[in-house]
Amino acid sequence: MAVIHTDDSGDPRLDDFRHLSTADRRPDRPGGKGLVIAEGTVVVSRLLASRYPVRALLGVERRFAELAGELAGTDVPQYVTSAETMADVVGFHLNRGILAVADRPAPLTVDDVVTGAGTIAVLEGVGDHENLGALFRNAAALGVGGVLLGPGCSDPLYRRSVRVSMGHVLRVPFGDLTDWPGGLDDLRARGFAVAAFTPRPGSVPLRELREHAPGPVALLFGAEGPGLTESALAAADHAVRIPMPAGVDSLNIATAAAVAFYELASGG
Amino acid sequence: MAVIHTDDSGDPRLDDFRHLSTADRRPDRPGGKGLVIAEGTVVVSRLLASRYPVRALLGVERRFAELAGELAGTDVPQYVTSAETMADVVGFHLNRGILAVADRPAPLTVDDVVTGAGTIAVLEGVGDHENLGALFRNAAALGVGGVLLGPGCSDPLYRRSVRVSMGHVLRVPFGDLTDWPGGLDDLRARGFAVAAFTPRPGSVPLRELREHAPGPVALLFGAEGPGLTESALAAADHAVRIPMPAGVDSLNIATAAAVAFYELASGG
Numbered sequence A, B: 001m002a003v004i005h006t007d008d009s010g011d012p013r014l015d016d017f018r019h020l021s022t023a024d025r026r027p028d029r030p031g032g033k034g035l036v037i038a039e040g041t042v043v044v045s046r047l048l049a050s051r052y053p054v055r056a057l058l059g060v061e062r063r064f065a066e067l068a069g070e071l072a073g074t075d076v077p078q079y080v081t082s083a084e085t086m087a088d089v090v091g092f093h094l095n096r097g098i099l100a101v102a103d104r105p106a107p108l109t110v111d112d113v114v115t116g117a118g119t120i121a122v123l124e125g126v127g128d129h130e131n132l133g134a135l136f137r138n139a140a141a142l143g144v145g146g147v148l149l150g151p152g153c154s155d156p157l158y159r160r161s162v163r164v165s166m167g168h169v170l171r172v173p174f175g176d177l178t179d180w181p182g183g184l185d186d187l188r189a190r191g192f193a194v195a196a197f198t199p200r201p202g203s204v205p206l207r208e209l210r211e212h213a214p215g216p217v218a219l220l221f222g223a224e225g226p227g228l229t230e231s232a233l234a235a236a237d238h239a240v241r242i243p244m245p246a247g248v249d250s251l252n253i254a255t256a257a258a259v260a261f262y263e264l265a266s267g268g
Helices: A012-017 A041-048 A061-066 A083-090 A110-114 A129-141 A159-164 A182-189 A206-212 A230-234 A253-265 B012-017 B041-048 B061-066 B083-090 B110-114 B129-141 B159-164 B182-189 B206-212 B230-235 B253-265
Strands: A002-005 A036-039 A054-060 A077-081 A098-102 A119-124 A146-149 A174-176 A193-197 A217-222 A238-241 B002-005 B036-039 B054-060 B077-081 B098-102 B119-124 B146-149 B174-176 B193-197 B217-222 B238-241
Touching: A012 A054, A012 A077, A012 A083, A012 A098, A036 A041, A036 A159, A041 A054, A041 A098, A054 A061, A054 A083, A061 A077, A077 A083, A110 A146, A110 A174, A110 A182, A119 A129, A119 A182, A119 A253, A129 A146, A129 A159, A129 A253, A182 A193, A182 A217, A206 A238, A206 A253, A217 A253, A253 B253, B012 B054, B012 B077, B012 B083, B012 B098, B036 B041, B036 B159, B041 B054, B041 B098, B054 B061, B054 B083, B061 B077, B077 B083, B110 B146, B110 B174, B110 B182, B119 B129, B119 B182, B119 B253, B129 B146, B129 B159, B129 B253, B182 B193, B182 B217, B182 B230, B193 B230, B206 B238, B206 B253, B217 B253
Parallel strands: A002 A077, A054 A077, A119 A146, A119 A217, A146 A174, A193 A217, A193 A238, B002 B077, B054 B077, B119 B146, B119 B217, B146 B174, B193 B217, B193 B238
Antiparallel strands: A036 A098, A054 A098, B036 B098, B054 B098
């Protein structure tokens, strides 16, 4: 146990936790990307249980006590301080009371993400950090094996995505699909049927997807609004829609994904 | 057509649009509740097509042009101004460029909400305006006939709920279920099976709900976190869960509702 009490907000050992509102941009770090930041006991405990190398924790006594079980035996530095000092360090009052920071591990390969998975999600142009985080939460809740990020997606390890995902971005395997849309052919070669979501008439109602794709499925989603590109749609095996009444535009992307994850998870 | 050009941010005819960030609290109006405010062309057009009595619109020329079809023949005052004047009036820069305000019509009765509906949602303790708005959007997209609000729910006509719902709070009928949980017996007497969502073991997997409830269904949801009260659970006919892997807490309430709406809409 490395428990360190400090009330000096200038303590250089707390530098990883400074100015959280801009912590996602770190020109001094590899790729300009920030550390992974977990906020609150639920997300911190998921980080501790993950493959991510935790660097340090900062929090108030009460929150450390709630995590005593998860922290037993770890030698990660645990900086215990007051809510006021914590606010001085991070730049605002953080009512979750505990933070952990971790390094980014080596990215997973497509192989790592898809091997053994029954259903995966593949995203194109999903730039909104909240939608991305929510999609990972839904993937975890509904048994999706992994997420592949095509072009135009934002970084699932941004602070806001980690928070909205409830820490599930740290559990659900993800990686980049850099060859686009050619990487979809690679998924097909691995045994996945590629099903692209689009409101177009003529696409298969989600309820019937299982009849066409009884094995592993890669569910392909574009951003709310623009949707998938023509080239992505052309590279898919099936076009799928969630039937909706006239006059309704669409569901939020993370919600549409949840409905699709549910449909495939529940057997069909 | 009542098109009025103005560049005077002090114009008293624009008072309905002032200080939008606090517009939900209006001690000077019935029940202390604000007017209904629609932001952006999509939501404004839904407001224009609704039963809500529109009082006025305020926006920039370009946005009015986009709504020309919807506005043809209306005699509602349309205040055309600059983005700067609009920002002065509402208190911040509003990049959606158009607003409409409406009076609150008389509330719907339970009878109005449920008559003819195949599936309805009944909410207890859903206080979060974003979740409430998202739930209405999902209800509209997945064919739910109406929403009843039990104790502890917030006001679906708050500005943030209207926005997050994409204006669907103005289309999906809703009303208060004031007798609680006795009002659930009333729904049962009207032919609805009452299905309460809870993660409890022993509850019916959502996929099997239709076997138990082939007719109209009232889907009962509590707030994320606390869930439904014991008395609400006791008053239901069925306890239902969305099956999830171990170690996952739950879905967001609006997302869980979407999955349930989908399951019932798609026939089972």
